Amino acid sequence: MTKEELKQSLSTHLPTATFDEAGEFLNIIVTPAELLPLMKDLRGKSEYNFDYLFCLTCVDWKDHFMMVYHLMSKDHKHVLVVKAKITDRNKPEVETVCHIWRTAEFHEREVFDLFGVTFLNHPDLRRLFLEEGWPGWPLRKDYVDENMIEI
Amino acid sequence: MVIVGLCLLGFLVVLSFILGYMERKVAAFMQIRLGPNRVGPKGTLQIIADTIKLLFKEGLTPKASDKFLFNLAPFIMVITSMLVVAPLAFAKNFQIWDINIGVLYVSAISSMAVIGILMAGWSSYNKYSLLGAMRSGAQIVSYELSIGLSLITIVILTGSLKLSDIVMSQAGGWWIFKGHIPAIIAFVIFIVASTAEINRAPFDLAEAESELTAGFHTEYSGMKFAMFLLSEYINLFVVSAVAATLFLGGWMPLHIGSLHGFNHVMDYIPSSVWFFGKTFFVIFVIMWFRWTFPRLRVDQLLNLEWKYLLPISMFNLLLMTAIAILGWHF
Amino acid sequence: MSLLGEDVMTEDGEFVINMGPQHPSTHGVLHLKVWLDGEIIKKVQPHLGYIHRSIEKMSENLSYRNFIFATSRMDYLSAHMNNEACALTVEKGLAVEVPARAKVIRTLMAELTRLSSHQLWWGCTGLDLGAVTPFFYAFREREAINGIMEETCGARLTQNYMVPGGVMFDLHPNFQARTKEVIKQIKDKFDEYDQLLTGNVIFEQRTKGVGYISKEDAVSWGCTGPMARASGVSCDIRKLFPYSAYDQVKFEEILDTGGDCYARYMVRMAEMKQSVSIIEQLIDTIPEGEFQAKTKAVIKLPKGEFYQRVETARGELGVYIVSDGAASPYRVKYRSPNFSNLSALPHMSKGAKIGDLVAIMATIDLVIPDVDR
Amino acid sequence: MFLKEYFSTVFKSIGSLLKGMRLTGYYFTHPKEIVTEQYPDNRATLKMADRFRGEVIMPHDELNEHRCTGCQACEIACPNGSIKIITQQELQPDGKKKKRIDTWVYHLDLCTMCNLCIEACPTTAIVMGQNFEHSVFDKKQLKKILNKPGSKLKDGVE
Structure with a gap:
């Protein structure tokens, strides 16, 4: 499907979502609660068939977190960016998608490690790169490390 | 007797130096590099420098290890490998102990090496060591069979277990030429199985550097580690010497039928040169294996033995018996 | 956690060993906790982060010209492609047209890097499987390519040759002649590679049927590069989303359906030949002209998000830049190929033997700095 | 048929192994193919790329x-x-103040040889040198001051 068709189809599928077409790919922005059902449909429905999650990350926008999922379909060759806006900065939580795409398991651990976003129902949510008990979440914008050398 | 023993010890240490140097140079030339070339002329003293380094290194003993067995294992390794040297005929009329069951002695003592390996692996209290030792146990126990069977093919031809008799029986020609195809097959099987027996690549599963870091001698350092190396080289020498004695005529010079002129010239070369020449040729072939092939996996190793080497050598033995009975050998 | 004690053996009688962080075949500081039943692997758990250098955080504080250098240190064997990915992303944000000459130079350099990276991999695979000699033969050819790199880019491994808008310098005058000569040499050596490993019965036994991953699993685990192509997943970014000069050359996307270590090996071997063919097509037709487009001294990307993918020697590298209009990126995410490929390792090595684990790791072609970033 | 297969496997395997041995044997007997760089010995003739x-x-x-x-x-x-450049203001003969470098500090231990400083320099005052033998016993020696004592700015360079 082209960008337009995808938008058309998705806006009927999920009317509450907002879209952003400024970039290269079509972006769909949803709430964390809507994320998992949408993702299941995107993977499961044959007209979308997004079988390949090629990038999963998070952006800290100081007042909220934005989970970013880059999806691609190997068959249809279309790309979609799903974004989930997490407004609760103190207790960021979102459903895991690692049962839909296995690659999400490691990527979500990375996001948990560096941003402190908790993925509900994740099978093995531990720190990935940093040791257990590391203070803070390094990729957050307000992270302060006393050992950091300012250049 | 004591003097002979000390001489033999010194000889074996020097021999392992030579083999160590040879291995490095063979490896280097096969790998398009120069190898040791800094210490001494052409790097000949490199191995001595390494020995001195190992001598002065601290011999660490893991805290939780079984200290007695841990310290005993390298000695067992060296002693068992040295024992096998006794019945070998190094040159004409030069044999330390011409025991009348020489072949049996060789194959019995050489299979003792596994005890040292198991001891080292178990007492180290290291999981890699234990895995390496277990692999080695399975390996040596199974390859022992093929070695025995290929040795017996020659014993059938000679009718004697005495190594000096075996050498004398090859005065007219070496068994590898006289014994038709079965002797060649037995020779190949012997080389393959003994490579496995002495834990050298491609059968170095007990060490398996890329899997088990260093296998059974992971925890050894300093002089104790050097003893493992020493025993490895002595084993290499012994195995090659046995192959040379049984199949390539020991110290017997190369004689071709009735070419008397040629045979006469060959007789002028000292018998010890013949012996060591043959031995080093076999050593070179084993080194050649090591620097060419990838390592087998543990189940493939056992497959090779039980599915290929053992049936072939059994059949080969049958064939050889038939040949010996019918007197078809030369 | 102590090495001994409860970690030695689980209640089910499984043996727990720690492979790494210092281990001869983990290709860097990767730590694998392996649960064993005898020789058979029950479970593998990778522990990462021993060389995490937080390149993503560093990039947030560096300008758009400067942040590229650090990516050479991610997958150091495909430093060119990493740099290229960053440069392409910045160019996408700036909407700068790269001169045709720079495009061809980038492609040539990327293919040379791929060739040398695959050669190193070939040597290391041999080494991991216990054959030491291939390593030295591989390094001989790699050395020639590194020599070319050194002459044109000024460095052998971490070249930092790509800049936003093109390449840092023009090609060295010797480049064409020397590359042609080296390519000719390398083509002759492929035969030796086959003699030493490809046809070898021990090698075939060690790799065939080992570490199987199906097509569906490969997509789901996010595997890319030769590893996914060996399972039949068409994922060559050079074909799917051509960048630089890949639309001007003819080459095949190598696909295999084996999905095992041997298929991965064969895919890489065939890819080397494709790289040679790409270089041969481009080497005589390097267009004249500028090698760098004019960019401002201080680059500022417009507000927005930019994503660019390139095919490195190990798979798909994605660079995701979020810009807030300032002189340095607001957020940079590197979707590194090794990270996803490694995540499939526990799945692939289940039921294999210890020796197989080494073979699987070798044919995934792990570069740990790229996993940890 | 089983036997035929069995022996063909054996012969093929041995053949493939011999092929590998032929290659290593070739290199063993052709020492001219050795590619080792005799590094500290060839220092006199060693020339790095420009x-x-x-x-x-x-x-x-x-x-x-x-x-x-x-x-x-x-x-x-x-x-x-x-890179750390310490500058100072110098009084020119015509009464104007002009910036001039006092020390040009270069931390070799931090440098990644990325060439960005050379690209940035508007007057080509700095270039990359070919020396790569930087090992020292004291880390402090890796902090270098590049401008020589008593040196001054070349006339006409603005």
Whole structure:
């Protein structure tokens, strides 16, 4: 499907979502609660068939977190960016998608490690790169490390 | 007797130096590099420098290890490998102990090496060591069979277990030429199985550097580690010497039928040169294996033995018996 | 956690060993906790982060010209492609047209890097499987390519040759002649590679049927590069989303359906030949002209998000830049190929033997700095 | 048929192994193929590529003059902060004040040889040197001051 068709189809599928077409790919922005059902449909429905999650990350926008999922379909060759806006900065939580795409398991651990976003129902949510008990979440914008050398 | 023993010890240490140097140079030339070339002329003293380094290194003993067995294992390794040297005929009329069951002695003592390996692996209290030792146990126990069977093919031809008799029986020609195809097959099987027996690549599963870091001698350092190396080289020498004695005529010079002129010239070369020449040729072939092939996996190793080497050598033995009975050998 | 004690053996009688962080075949500081039943692997758990250098955080504080250098240190064997990915992303944000000459130079350099990276991999695979000699033969050819790199880019491994808008310098005058000569040499050596490993019965036994991953699993685990192509997943970014000069050359996307270590090996071997063919097509037709487009001294990307993918020697590298209009990126995410490929390792090595684990790791072609970033 | 298969496997396997041995045997008997670089011995003839990036150097001419105006473009361009330029104001004969470098500090231990400072320099005051033998026993020696004592800015370089 082209960008337009995808938008058309998705806006009927999920009317509450907002879209952003400024970039290269079509972006769909949803709430964390809507994320998992949408993702299941995107993977499961044959007209979308997004079988390949090629990038999963998070952006800290100081007042909220934005989970970013880059999806691609190997068959249809279309790309979609799903974004989930997490407004609760103190207790960021979102459903895991690692049962839909296995690659999400490691990527979500990375996001948990560096941003402190908790993925509900994740099978093995531990720190990935940093040791257990590391203070803070390094990729957050307000992270302060006393050992950091300012250049 | 004591003097002979000390001489033999010194000889074996020097021999392992030579083999160590040879291995490095063979490896280097096969790998398009120069190898040791800094210490001494052409790097000949490199191995001595390494020995001195190992001598002065601290011999660490893991805290939780079984200290007695841990310290005993390298000695067992060296002693068992040295024992096998006794019945070998190094040159004409030069044999330390011409025991009348020489072949049996060789194959019995050489299979003792596994005890040292198991001891080292178990007492180290290291999981890699234990895995390496277990692999080695399975390996040596199974390859022992093929070695025995290929040795017996020659014993059938000679009718004697005495190594000096075996050498004398090859005065007219070496068994590898006289014994038709079965002797060649037995020779190949012997080389393959003994490579496995002495834990050298491609059968170095007990060490398996890329899997088990260093296998059974992971925890050894300093002089104790050097003893493992020493025993490895002595084993290499012994195995090659046995192959040379049984199949390539020991110290017997190369004689071709009735070419008397040629045979006469060959007789002028000292018998010890013949012996060591043959031995080093076999050593070179084993080194050649090591620097060419990838390592087998543990189940493939056992497959090779039980599915290929053992049936072939059994059949080969049958064939050889038939040949010996019918007197078809030369 | 102590090495001994409860970690030695689980209640089910499984043996727990720690492979790494210092281990001869983990290709860097990767730590694998392996649960064993005898020789058979029950479970593998990778522990990462021993060389995490937080390149993503560093990039947030560096300008758009400067942040590229650090990516050479991610997958150091495909430093060119990493740099290229960053440069392409910045160019996408700036909407700068790269001169045709720079495009061809980038492609040539990327293919040379791929060739040398695959050669190193070939040597290391041999080494991991216990054959030491291939390593030295591989390094001989790699050395020639590194020599070319050194002459044109000024460095052998971490070249930092790509800049936003093109390449840092023009090609060295010797480049064409020397590359042609080296390519000719390398083509002759492929035969030796086959003699030493490809046809070898021990090698075939060690790799065939080992570490199987199906097509569906490969997509789901996010595997890319030769590893996914060996399972039949068409994922060559050079074909799917051509960048630089890949639309001007003819080459095949190598696909295999084996999905095992041997298929991965064969895919890489065939890819080397494709790289040679790409270089041969481009080497005589390097267009004249500028090698760098004019960019401002201080680059500022417009507000927005930019994503660019390139095919490195190990798979798909994605660079995701979020810009807030300032002189340095607001957020940079590197979707590194090794990270996803490694995540499939526990799945692939289940039921294999210890020796197989080494073979699987070798044919995934792990570069740990790229996993940890 | 089973036997035929069995023996063909055996022969094929041995053949494939011999192929490998032939190759290593070839190299063993052809020592001319050895490619080892005899590094410390060939130091006299060793020539690095002219673009090789070994370290940052500041060329001085025979009058002990360099081309650095102290604009600090390199310092800004350096991603690692391995360059530190200390400048001072100098009173010119015509009464104007002019910036001039006092010390040009180069932390070789931090440098990644990325060449960005050389690219940034507007007066080509610094270039990459070919020397790569940087090992020292004291880390402090890796902090270098590139402008020679008593050197001054070359006339005409702005």
